[in-house]
Amino acid sequence: MELINAFIQIDEPVIDIEYVTQELLPDGPSGKNSIVDVRCFDSKQRQFIVEIQIIRHESFLERVLYYASKIYGRQLPKGRQYKELKPVYMLSILDHSFDLSTNLWLHSYSIINEIDLNKKLGGIHLVFLELEKCKNLGNFTMQRIQDRWIAFLTEPEKFLAMSKHALHEYPNLVKAVELLDESNYTQGQLIAYDKYMDSIITWNSTMIESYDNGFEEGIEKGIEKGRQEGRKEGIYEGSDITINILKALKLGELSTEAIAEQFSVSISLVQNLKDLI
Numbered sequence: 001m002e003l004i005n006a007f008i009q010i011d012e013p014v015i016d017i018e019y020v021t022q023e024l025l026p027d028g029p030s031g032k033n034s035i036v037d038v039r040c041f042d043s044k045q046r047q048f049i050v051e052i053q054i055i056r057h058e059s060f061l062e063r064v065l066y067y068a069s070k071i072y073g074r075q076l077p078k079g080r081q082y083k084e085l086k087p088v089y090m091l092s093i094l095d096h097s098f099d100l101s102t103n104l105w106l107h108s109y110s111i112i113n114e115i116d117l118n119k120k121l122g123g124i125h126l127v128f129l130e131l132e133k134c135k136n137l138g139n140f141t142m143q144r145i146q147d148r149w150i151a152f153l154t155e156p157e158k159f160l161a162m163s164k165h166a167l168h169e170y171p172n173l174v175k176a177v178e179l180l181d182e183s184n185y186t187q188g189q190l191i192a193y194d195k196y197m198d199s200i201i202t203w204n205s206t207m208i209e210s211y212d213n214g215f216e217e218g219i220e221k222g223i224e225k226g227r228q229e230g231r232k233e234g235i236y237e238g239s240d241i242t243i244n245i246l247k248a249l250k251l252g253e254l255s256t257e258a259i260a261e262q263f264s265v266s267i268s269l270v271q272n273l274k275d276l277i
Contacts, residue, residue: 006145007129008125009108037049037050048088050090053094053095061098068125085123092127093153095131097132098128103133104133106146109126134150142169159173159176242273249270249273249274
């Protein structure tokens with residue numbers, strides 16, 4: 001509740017919370033199954049989704065909008081009225097930066113009137129906290145609630161080293177630190193936690209395997225494409241260059257131009273391979 005109130009701008013603060021399943025079931029057998037980190041609602045029936053994103057996703061904004069709108073649209077059973085719809089807030093805590101055009105680290109999105117920006121629809125709200133930018137600030141103070149939670153999220157090991165006496169003025173941080181410390185868990189809680197982590201690992205492994213299978217197919221197509229493009233440029237002497245370019249593209253650490261320069265090929269060749277995968 002303190003985390004939500006610190007980073008989501010709402011007219012009335014959250015004073016109670018009930019947790020619900022994190023799984024968002026698909027509309028039909030061919031629909032997409034989704035899992036979020038935390039999903040809850042308060043006594044006003046406002047729904048809140050809180051998640052942490054470690055890895056960059058190319059379609060991140062589309063995905064969070066999909067999640068939030070999915071929950072918003074599922075509120076009304078048959079026979080209920082649209083006026084009964086309650087707002088949905090999604091707080092995404094990112095371990096990276098997604099908006100490099102600004103130094104702002106907290107972003108709030110909602111549906112607004114494009115002419116009169118003061119007019120907005122209150123159904124869906126997306127909030128993004130960029131921890132990577134926050135780490136560069138380095139001037140956190142325990143007196144500011146946002147600073148406390150940013151410090152906890154970016155450097156939790158420092159809070160683990162602090163005594164409860166030092167943290168006694170911040171009871172919610174004490175609870176958060178206790179949750180970080182496995183020695184406070186009962187055997188039953190540890191088993192439940194292990195099962196939860198196992199389900200996440202299984203889900204992630206399935207996604208990675210699917211990606212890798214698709215990537216291998218992309219490599220095969222890419223090698224053939226590289227042969228064709230390489231012959232045009234007169235530089236192709238086997239598949240090693242193409243494979244290494246594809247690997248560099250998969251890592252995503254270098255720009256198209258940098259990869260082209262590294263392997264002494266044209267930018268168009270690298271771009272063609274990038275489009276393939």
